Amino acid sequence: MAVLKQLHALPKPELPLGHLDPFVRAAERIDTAATLADDDRQWLRERLEDLKAQWASRACGCPSASSMGTPGSATSHVPRPARSSWDFERASFGPPEWTSCRRR
Structure with a gap:
């Protein structure tokens, strides 16, 4: 949960990150x-x-925030040392309540 709070607290990235x-x-x-x-x-x-x-x-609901994409080992990156895992395939900017929802 702490990782998600950190993710949602980040400002909107200056990347071509679509809206959820x-x-x-x-x-x-x-x-x-x-x-x-x-x-x-x-x-x-x-x-x-x-x-x-x-x-x-x-x-x-909550203000829009960066949101992880679909969870799964094929689309995740685990930095070393392994502290967290990030999925970039369906990453978007939108309601943080939807972070854990599968979107395919």
Whole structure:
């Protein structure tokens, strides 16, 4: 938890760090899923649009902060000596409450 507090306390980096998008690649995955029936695909598309609208109108929580990406050994960097691990694949700037959420 201490590492996350340190991460969230950092100023916005001067890097091309995008703003958190919890729906990244969702539409593409719905459209390319081989096992979905057409009516299920349509329902998922509509649900995705509903969720995007809810996300856009959500109440603000904590101020935006740097946020880790998807946790996992394939996308993490562990500096030596090992004090912490950082994931840069889906790193973004946004609500710190979303730091631990999987975003693929």
